[in-house]
Amino acid sequence: MANLATKLRLPNLKKTQWQILAGPILIMMILSMMILPLPPFMLDLFFTFNIVLSIMILLVAMFTQRTLDFAAFPTILLFSTLLRLALNVASSRIILLEGHNGDAAAGQVIEAFGQFLVGGNFAIGIVIFAILVVINFMVITKGAGRIAEVGARFVLDGMPGKQMAIDADLNAGLIGEEDARRRRAEVTQESDFYGSMDGASKFVRGDAIAGLLIMAINIIGGLLVGVIQHGMELGAAGETYMLLTIGDGLVAQIPALVISTAAGVIVTRVATHQDVGEQMVTQLFNNPRVMVLSAAVIGLLGMVPGMPNVVFLLFTAALLGWAWKLRGKEVATEHQAFTDGDSGAKAEQAAHQAADANWSDVLPEDIxxxxxxxxxxxxxxxxxxxxxxxxxxxxxxxxxxxxxxxxxxxxxxxxxxxxxxxxxxxxxxxxxxxxxxxxxxxxxxxxxxxxxxxxxxxxxxxxxxxxxxxxxxxxxxxxxxxxxxxxxxxxxxxxxxxxxxxxxxDEIFGREEAQLLLEHLEKEMPKLTADLIPDTVSLTTLHKVLRNLLSERVSIRDMRTILETLAEFAPDKPDVEELTVLVRVKLGRAITHHWFPANSEIQVIGLDIQLDQILMQAVQNGGALEPGIAQNMLIQTDRALQRQQMFGAPPVLLVNPALRPMLARFLRRSMPHLVVMSNAEITDNRPIKMTATIGGKP
CATH class of the missing domain: 3.40.30.60 (FHIPEP family, domain 1)
Structure with missing residues (x-):
């Protein structure tokens, strides 16, 4: 079995092993570039890898539909910045060491960027490099950093509201526990992402500043090395080292500009089911009125003498053609909607006439x-x-x-x-x-x-x-x-x-709630419930006992005591009312503590001795109370409750155990706030004080 498990896990290990090692390998590669001198060919490979990586990052950012689908972007941004800086260090080393040998000394990539892109003119190269740095530093990086900062602030401020909304949906039954956990995790990930983006944007900003400083250092260092160490003329040294430095700067700044654009795309996008390209096309080129007005403006400019008339009129024709196509689609959609609506109305009318009542029309009431x-x-x-x-x-x-x-x-x-x-x-x-x-x-x-x-x-x-x-x-x-x-x-x-x-x-606690409670107890106390239900006590009996307790505001949290009491007495006393009385006695300490939580004396309402005897006789004979006595009891009980309220004492009437069930049913109809307890339920050794007494005479 162990070998089988190892074989089953082996493909997964092979699949993820290279992913686990990708981070450490990249770090070691970056450190080696900073420390070890690299040959020109290796430098070309790393510069090309940097360009490819930046393009891939931008495309992933463009095609991502949700921000969290690219949650690794802040970390990737850090690694890509470190890679560019390491390449700058490696290229600066080889430029200063081998720059006197010519433009190809630092590799073909730097030579191509220095010769082909700027035509071998270092003055033009400086201007283009400065423009790229200004675009990256002043426009894209600054804007993306500000958006990331504001986005992080709003996401963090909105977290409590989102958590409450998730709890509300869970509370209302719109989502399950698993969906709630997933949505809470997404909210946390979103806040972590924007917080990380707020900090990661500083890497790009620092990278642009570092590019300027590295360029200045390389030019000055190159002049010193070329003139002093290699005896070159000042003009020749300046041209050689400046071209190499500009090529190095351009080959690093272009990927930096691409990744900065990717960062801007990530933080500026609005999460929908579309990627960035689909959003731009569908929202920018989807209104024929916009196309017509744009064509009119461009057409008027194209008629002005001296303007490039052919180009302007060409765009006018293209915009009008696109507007015509969009308008045709709108007309076709409206016609289809009208046809479908008319057919739907007829179908609905026919269905309404033909449909008969069925069980789906019977909707259960909300509890x-x-x-x-x-x-x-x-x-x-x-x-x-x-x-x-x-x-x-x-x-x-x-x-x-x-x-x-x-x-x-x-x-x-x-x-x-x-x-x-x-x-x-x-x-x-x-x-x-x-x-x-x-x-x-x-x-x-x-x-x-x-x-x-x-x-x-x-x-x-x-x-x-x-x-x-x-x-x-x-x-x-x-x-x-x-x-x-x-x-x-x-x-x-x-x-x-x-x-x-x-x-x-007690009305809320239905049979379904009793079944759910029993299923919970089977997990917590499996042995006790298995021996008791349903062999000794049926679910119906348990439900009735629990409802009796709830009707008199007795908590059923202590289910262990309740089940143990039923297991002890249910075989000999199957009556639900008798079982309820016995359970109340066993729960006496909890009932007493609920109404009298402090350690002071227990202040209750009591019965007059004569009334107690009359009630005991009525209970034993199974007869009803005389109307006069019953009415007098209601009046005096109401007065006693007012007196209890004046003392700040709980509305508790303490009676003989044999009288408690009958008085609880009788008095609860008129005074739902009154609590009737028996002497057997008072288990504490605290003194009992009668604040009021209910007598038997009017």
């Missing part, structure tokens, strides 16, 4: 939905970095961590039937809550101790019903100073959504 008016669309729009999307994502994550299961994805859509600033939260297609919010203003909420009034539109905080005011942003600090809690519009909607999510957790 959780959020509908917004058109003025609130920016709050939930990916392209506008809507803050509400990120807040909802955070709410779902926090809910999963605190409650113990992952709620369904929230489907967000706009609804023109709502008022512009209205929103509506729904569960399984039924409205749970909604309200009005002002996207340009801030809500100043009075928690109960705020001082003074604020100018603005009076309203009510939708989640908890507190009095509030919509104020302008300039009044934000004043409101906070007066004791108001100030939040933005997206926070108002998110808080309301979070409140409703926690309040209806």
């Amino acid at each position: 959780l939905g959020l509908e917004v008016g058109y003025r609130l669309i920016p709050m939930v729009d990916n392209d506008q970095n809507g803050e509400l999307l990120g807040r909802i994502r955070g709410i779902r994550k926090k809910f999963a961590q605190e409650i113990g299961f992952l709620p369904p994805v929230v489907h967000i859509r706009d609804n023109l039937d709502l008022s512009p600033t209205q929103y509506r939260i729904s569960l399984k297609g039924v409205e749970l809550g909604g309200g009005e919010t002002q996207p340009e203003k801030w809500m100043a909420i009075n928690p109960g101790g705020a001082i003074g009034d604020l100018p603005g539109q009076a309203c009510q905080e939708p989640a908890f019903g507190l009095s509030a005011v919509w104020i302008d942003e300039v009044l934000r600090e004043q409101a906070q100073t007066q004791g108001y809690t100030v939040v933005d519009a997206s926070t108002v909607v998110a808080t309301h959504f979070n409140h409703l999510l926690a309040q209806h957790a």
